[in-house]
Amino acid sequence: MKWIWYILTLIIIYFICSARGCTDDEEFAAAREEQYIISIKETVKNVFMSDSLPDHLLKAYEKTAAEKLNDFAEYLKIVSDTSIEFKFRQHALEMAENSFIGGEIEFRDWNRDYPHAGLSKPGFSGSDLLAEGLSCWAKPEQINIRTPYSRTNDSTYTGSLSYYQKWISFSAPDQQVKLSGPVIIDIHLIRTLKPFGEQQLKVWDVHLGDIE
Numbered sequence: 001m002k003w004i005w006y007i008l009t010l011i012i013i014y015f016i017c018s019a020r021g022c023t024d025d026e027e028f029a030a031a032r033e034e035q036y037i038i039s040i041k042e043t044v045k046n047v048f049m050s051d052s053l054p055d056h057l058l059k060a061y062e063k064t065a066a067e068k069l070n071d072f073a074e075y076l077k078i079v080s081d082t083s084i085e086f087k088f089r090q091h092a093l094e095m096a097e098n099s100f101i102g103g104e105i106e107f108r109d110w111n112r113d114y115p116h117a118g119l120s121k122p123g124f125s126g127s128d129l130l131a132e133g134l135s136c137w138a139k140p141e142q143i144n145i146r147t148p149y150s151r152t153n154d155s156t157y158t159g160s161l162s163y164y165q166k167w168i169s170f171s172a173p174d175q176q177v178k179l180s181g182p183v184i185i186d187i188h189l190i191r192t193l194k195p196f197g198e199q200q201l202k203v204w205d206v207h208l209g210d211i212e
Contacts, residue, residue, distance in 0.1 A: 053204065058149045058157065058189075064206045065187040066143045066161060072099040072208060073140050076110070079126070081170055082133035093126045101188050101207040109211040110138065113179045115167050138165040142182070149189055157189040158209075184212040 053061070078084055078092035097103045108124045115136060140163040149157040164181040186209030193200045 052151070053149075053157070053189075061157075061189050061204065061206055062145050062149060062159065062187070065159070065189075065208070066145075068099055068206055068208060069140050069143060069161060069163065069185065072096055073138060075099070076129075077137040079129050080134035080137050083170070086130070089130055093130060097126065099208050101190070101209050106211055113165055113167070113181075113183075114138075115177045115179070135171065136167040136169050136177075138167055140164070141166050141178075144182075146184060149187070155191040159187050159189075161185050161187055186210045186212075 075092045075096035079089050079096060081089070097105060099105075105126065107126065107129060111124070111134070114134070143161055143163040145159065146162040147158075147160040149159040152158050162182040162184055165179050165183060167177045167179065169175050188207045188209050189204055190207060191202050191204050194203050194205070
């Protein structure tokens, strides 16, 4: 998530400010350091841990959802390519599954517009994909917010994205097939407990959902 880079930038600025304060009065420098640390903590709390999210943060998380959709497609590109070493494909499958709420992906829905026959069987799974691979992979294009995030309960916001799929052949990447669409995918913003060192903190995290 790009917000992580924002937080890291704040930390870097903190160290720069600390270096410049070496010649300052020690008490003043200590007070400034304490205030800056409080500021960083508040920024982290507002972005990741707030009980409710203002519109500008919801829009930021919607962009994160679009990025997650692109990342998911890249993971499946690796999984589908049988020329890549199996352990890397297996790890990419785990990353792809972690992109979805509950780790459940409807591979058949994602691949339903696959330009070649062979994915019509019900229950097509990640194991099938690892075993068989695919001759093409799907690149999402023109990703747009179809339904903005709206709150459904104390720990969940839901929305949806629309996108088109361009299928790209591994053997002939210049021969691209752009399919009709758009495809709709649900997106979820869920507040869950995550480990941070010795602590468990409630943070907001983006997940993909059902594909219509």
